[in-house]
Amino acid sequence: MLVTGKVHKVGAHIDTDAIIPARFLVTTDSAVLGSNCMEGLEPGWVKRVQKNDIIVADENFGCGSSREHAPIAILGAGIPIVVAKSFARIFYRNAYNMGLVLLEVGDDADKLRDGDQLEVDLDAGQIKNLTTGATVVCAPVPQSMQDLLDAGGLVPYVKKRLAAKQ
Amino acid sequence: MSHNLAEKILQAHTDEEITRAGQIVTCRVSLVLANDITAPLAIKSFKGMGATKVFDKDKVALVCDHFTPNKDIDSAEQVKVVREFAREMGVTHYYEGGDCGVEHALLPELGLVGPRDIVVGADSHTCTYGGLGAFATGMGSTDIAGAMALGETWFKVPPTIRVEYDGQLEPFVGAKDLILHLIGRLGVSGGLYRALEFGGSVIDNLSIEGRMTMANMAIEAGAKVGLFPADAKTLAYCAAHGRTGDKALKADPGAMYEQELSLSVTGMGPQVACPHLPDNVRGVDELKGMRVDQAVIGSCTNGRIEDMREAAAVLKGHKAHKNVRLIILPATPKIWRQAMDEGLFSIFMDAGAVVGPPTCGPCLGGHMGILAGGERCISTTNRNFRGRMGSLESEVYLASPAVAAASAVAGEIIHPGKL
Ligand code: SF4
Numbered sequence: 001m002l003v004t005g006k007v008h009k010v011g012a013h014i015d016t017d018a019i020i021p022a023r024f025l026v027t028t029d030s031a032v033l034g035s036n037c038m039e040g041l042e043p044g045w046v047k048r049v050q051k052n053d054i055i056v057a058d059e060n061f062g063c064g065s066s067r068e069h070a071p072i073a074i075l076g077a078g079i080p081i082v083v084a085k086s087f088a089r090i091f092y093r094n095a096y097n098m099g100l101v102l103l104e105v106g107d108d109a110d111k112l113r114d115g116d117q118l119e120v121d122l123d124a125g126q127i128k129n130l131t132t133g134a135t136v137v138c139a140p141v142p143q144s145m146q147d148l149l150d151a152g153g154l155v156p157y158v159k160k161r162l163a164a165k166q
Numbered sequence: 167m168s169h170n171l172a173e174k175i176l177q178a179h180t181d182e183e184i185t186r187a188g189q190i191v192t193c194r195v196s197l198v199l200a201n202d203i204t205a206p207l208a209i210k211s212f213k214g215m216g217a218t219k220v221f222d223k224d225k226v227a228l229v230c231d232h233f234t235p236n237k238d239i240d241s242a243e244q245v246k247v248v249r250e251f252a253r254e255m256g257v258t259h260y261y262e263g264g265d266c267g268v269e270h271a272l273l274p275e276l277g278l279v280g281p282r283d284i285v286v287g288a289d290s291h292t293c294t295y296g297g298l299g300a301f302a303t304g305m306g307s308t309d310i311a312g313a314m315a316l317g318e319t320w321f322k323v324p325p326t327i328r329v330e331y332d333g334q335l336e337p338f339v340g341a342k343d344l345i346l347h348l349i350g351r352l353g354v355s356g357g358l359y360r361a362l363e364f365g366g367s368v369i370d371n372l373s374i375e376g377r378m379t380m381a382n383m384a385i386e387a388g389a390k391v392g393l394f395p396a397d398a399k400t401l402a403y404c405a406a407h408g409r410t411g412d413k414a415l416k417a418d419p420g421a422m423y424e425q426e427l428s429l430s431v432t433g434m435g436p437q438v439a440c441p442h443l444p445d446n447v448r449g450v451d452e453l454k455g456m457r458v459d460q461a462v463i464g465s466c467t468n469g470r471i472e473d474m475r476e477a478a479a480v481l482k483g484h485k486a487h488k489n490v491r492l493i494i495l496p497a498t499p500k501i502w503r504q505a506m507d508e509g510l511f512s513i514f515m516d517a518g519a520v521v522g523p524p525t526c527g528p529c530l531g532g533h534m535g536i537l538a539g540g541e542r543c544i545s546t547t548n549r550n551f552r553g554r555m556g557s558l559e560s561e562v563y564l565a566s567p568a569v570a571a572a573s574a575v576a577g578e579i580i581h582p583g584k585l
Contacts, residue, residue: 063355068306089359089390092322094306142190144320158215158312 001122003080004130005052009114010041012058016091019062020073033069034076046077054120056112057084062091071095081120083127083138085109096145099153103127108136122146170326170421171393172361175301179284187325187424195225196300197278198313199287201269202230202241205248208288211311220255221317227259227278228252229269232526234262237533267498267524270294270382270466275498277408281396281415286313290385291466291548297378298404299396299415304385324359324390325424327352330366333432338582340476341376342468342546342566344368345383346437348429350447357389360424363417364394368431374403375472382467383548386444436581438544439564442552450569453579460491460543461574462555463567464522465529468546469497471504473567478510480571480582481517487577492519493535495527517575531555537562544573 018040020033038045055061055074061084062070071094074082081101095102101122112118116131125140141149151157167185169177177184179193198220200208205228220226228248233241245262252260259278266272270291273279281299285292288310295302305319313319331344348362362384369377377394384392394400396415404412436450463469463477474496486492494514496502502524505511514521528535529547537543537556543563545555550562563579572582 060355060358063358068308086359089322089388090304090306093309097306097308097312144190144192154308154312155211155214158217158315161316162215162217 003052003054003120003122005054005118006050007054007056007112007114007116007118008049009112010038010055010057010061013060013063014041014057015063016067016070019070020067025067025069030072030076032076033073034078037073037077037079049077049079051078053079054118055079055082056109057082058109059085061087062095063088068094068098071098071100075100083109083112096148097154099149101141101149103138105136105138111136168418168420168422170328170361170417170423171299171363171395171415172301172324172326172391173421174415174417175282175284175299176321176323178282184323187323187422189323190320191323192318192320193284194318195286195313196283197225197227197273197285198310199227199229199269199273199285199289199292200307200310201228201289202232202234202245202248204288204307204310205251206244207307208311208314209247209251211308212314215311215315217311217315220257220314223256224258225317226255226257226314227269227273228257228261229266229272230262231266231268231272231524232530233532234266234525235523264499267501268466268469268526270378271469271497271501274298274378275407275500277404280404280409280412281400282413286310286319291382293384293389293391294378294382294466296381296384296392297374297394298400299394301391301393303390322359324361326361326363326422327357328363328365328423328426330426330428331364331368331431332366332428333368333430335368335431336433336435338566338568339431339434339436340566341372341379343434343437344431345380346439346444346447346564347434349383349387349439349445350437352387352445354386354443354445355388357384357387360389362387362389362392363423364392369394370397373472374399375470378470379467383444386548436566436569438569438579439550441550441561441563444548444550444564450565450579450581453563456563456579457542457577458490458544458563458573458579459541460493460535460537461486461570462493462495462528462535462543462545462547463570464493464495464497465526465547466497467548468567469495469501469524471501473546474501474505474510475508477567477571478513480568480585481519481575482513484517484575484585486518486574489577490574491535492517492574493522493528494519495522495534496524498524528555544570544579546570
């Protein structure tokens with residue numbers, strides 16, 4: 001799968017309260033959560049985002065609580081992929097469960113600047129920076145994660161698996 | 167290939183070959199757990215998945231321990247959802263009333279967890295069972311719903327930090343101090359993504375209950391699991407709690423570790439974690455003169471019979487300070503009865519303590535001991551985040567049962583040896 005979009009760069013240790021503050025946790029609606037994505041980082045942050053844009057972060061993205069609303073908010077904002085130096089553990093699980101792709105690239109994240117245009121080839125595990133010409137190689141999404149993504153997240157995935165068993 | 171404890175346990179539950187940290191594997195789970203707060207959400211996801219039955223009605227545990235006996239209408243409604251689901255699914259291990267206790271004290275006691283098991287729970291302190299050599303970890307509610315439906319889940323094989331404790335423990339120093347000291351050293355994110363694996367002569371000599379106290383707080387360093395080998399003591403504990411067929415477990419020679427730490431405990435005094443993070447750890451003597459309004463002894467960290475005995479040994483012949491409310495909550499009905507039969511309650515009552523039911527209660531600021539603004543509590547629980555036990559303006563200091571008991575008597579934080 002190919003995804004083309006613009007980079008929105010954020011820093012290190014972006015926590016789940018920054019991604020979606022607790023006051024917005026009164027719904028599980030992805031569009032509503034999406035319209036408040038990163039509201040704890042910078043009010044109105046989400047206004048700059050267009051569909052298929054990509055977040056590029058420093059280390060430990062998604063640390064903090066286990067709220068599943070965080071990946072839902074990012075997806076709801078139209079962002080299908082987050083690239084980071086590293087991710088927090090429970091966020092990593094919740095993201096794939098909700099259908100959000102995470103690519104861990106270490107220090108290569110520094111090659112991707114705010115506003116750069118990227119082309120991400122998920123099957124090949126490659127990020128092309130169309131603005132600078134640089135290429136970042138990342139491990140391809142593991143098969144089990146890919147199955148989750150193809151199904152649209154854990155709830156539909158399990159639904160499919162259960163149906164197949166019957 | 168040589169495997170450390172985490173890799174070894176995961177390998178026992180998957181057909182894929184585990185070759186490196188970072189690898190993602192799907193594993194069969196031994197037990198799936200949720201409580202009165204997290205089960206309702208998991209049940210919602212479970213239904214959304216179109217699941218009509220749990221993968222194995224004997225391998226799902228639903229423990230309503232946080233707000234029970236239900237403290238208000240909302241918590242009663244939540245428990246009702248869980249109870250109805252348990253009945254509908256025929257879940258064997260549903261606990262709510264007189265057979266219910268704090269989940270992480272209850273499940274080992276019922277023989278529901280043991281060495282080599284993989285346990286996933288919608289509660290971050292599920293890692294407690296690492297004390298028995300189980301790969302046990304907390305997850306989000308939807309993950310738990312998936313595991314309840316399928317009987318399997320995915321894991322990223324964690325890198326392991328090996329921690330060896332050697333030397334001679336001082337009087338009044340034990341498991342809680344060992345783990346607080348380590349968290350102080352690693353920091354609250356020092357174990358992120360990682361497994362902690364414990365060893366060394368001090369660990370060999372530690373009781374199973376002490377190992378569970380330590381494993382319980384692995385998450386306070388951000389770790390996924392805190393693992394202990396299963397030795398003769400573990401096997402004796404498991405057999406005494408009705409399990410059969412458990413085998414010893416230890417890391418392979420030549421196993422890989424990301425980091426190895428050696429800690430000498432000789433000369434180390436009791437440790438206390440100060441507000442508002444569990445890694446803000448100091449020696450008890452540095453806190454001399456720090457007055458307290460409340461002392462809580464209980465929880466999944468330190469609510470077991472050994473903890474009750476430790477508190478009683480300090481409290482015997484003493485009275486709690488007139489300005490201190492001393493609250494003691496044995497973590498399960500069995501511990502409650504044992505403490506009663508051993509005469510510990512007489513000591514507690516003579517000391518002026520309130521002995522409460524087996525519940526999480528004040529640990530998470532639920533009920534039965536909430537703090538007002540400006541109040542300070544010394545507690546044997548595991549988290550001292552701002553407002554954890556009540557008002558945002560209150561403070562929680564984390565310590566062992568001996569330190570909490572001694573501080574209740576003195577009215578200020580004190581070394582139990584100086585009472
Ligand atoms: S005793 Fe405290 S930490 Fe343990 S399960 Fe209950 S609320 Fe959580």
